[in-house]
Amino acid sequence: METPRPLAVFLAVATLLAAPAVVAAWSKGTATFYGGSDASGTMGGACGYGNLYSTGYGTATTALSQALFSGGASCGQCFQITCDSQTDGRWCRAGVSVTVTATNLCPPNYAVPSDNGGWCNPPRAHFDMAQPAWVQIGVYQGGIIPVLYQRVRCVKQGGVRFTITGFNHYELVLISNVGGSGSVASAWVQGTSTNRVPMSRNWGANWQSLAGIAGQALTFGVTTTGGQTIVFQNVVPVNWAFGMSFISNLQFSY
Missing domain, CATH: 2.40.40.10 (RlpA-like domain)
Structure with a gap:
């Protein structure tokens, strides 16, 4: 049984890079x-x-x-x-x-x-x-x-969601409810006291980081396979804990 996770919605700043939309062919x-x-x-x-x-x-x-x-x-x-x-x-x-x-x-x-x-x-x-x-x-x-x-193209209700599990120096982040092309090509994380750290796919839609970022507000940068990038500025507040989920107010469009 999945443990209920508290949700928090925080403002984010988006950086959009022009890219072609999903090209469909039967x-x-x-x-x-x-x-x-x-x-x-x-x-x-x-x-x-x-x-x-x-x-x-x-x-x-x-x-x-x-x-x-x-x-x-x-x-x-x-x-x-x-x-x-x-x-x-x-x-x-x-x-x-x-x-x-x-x-x-x-x-x-x-x-x-x-x-x-x-x-x-x-x-x-x-x-x-x-x-x-x-x-x-x-x-x-x-x-x-x-x-x-x-x-x-994926049309999703609400913003992109980040669910953090693991422990400090091993953060596993599920990136879900992604619109636009739907799938994530790359991601990075940055704490308020740390530099930007590239993340790697661990399994499925779970991305991992080996940075020590506990106790910091977190910013994520996510690029979809459609080529659109959004920077979710401080989408995770400083008082986060492992097992919590956070929803941005931004969503991918292509």
Whole structure:
């Protein structure tokens, strides 16, 4: 059970760098579903977002096959998906699409063939979607459907969220609810008494720092894979503690 975390909203200063928007092109893949009709079983996951309701992702989510997951670099990306009725329309809900956020990994299963159960085996492009999202485009009894998909811009409610765990000289920061291109390419942290320190991806959407920054107000710089950079000035106040989350009032737009 996730421990409730206090939230604080603080002003931030943004530095925006011009960059191209997400370029979408339709590709072919397949999709299954997991969890129940209430998306039970879809919480947590390989991106580290935890409770998908409290972190703003809800049930419009998907796990990505290994080929799409890219070792966690795709965490937070948004995909528009529609059933490919021209390939096989038996289980399609024609003319509709759904937009989902990548929050998990669908791991390979090399014990079964890629075309008979090993849906997430490389190099397949496969989406294992939360059931409430999948049934918008597919008929429940079908189980697996061919799809067309494309990357799209993420539209999120509220600002970017920073959740800090670990201990001093080892800070693990979950960067979530990222709009625009959705996924983070790089990040840095700076305390009020320390220099700027580059962060590295630890796993999923968790970024780590080895700086001793406890007891300082923290500024984060985040660059998305779309090329937009925002500096979240003093988004974490001096009295923060490990396990706390902080929401900025700024959001990525492309």
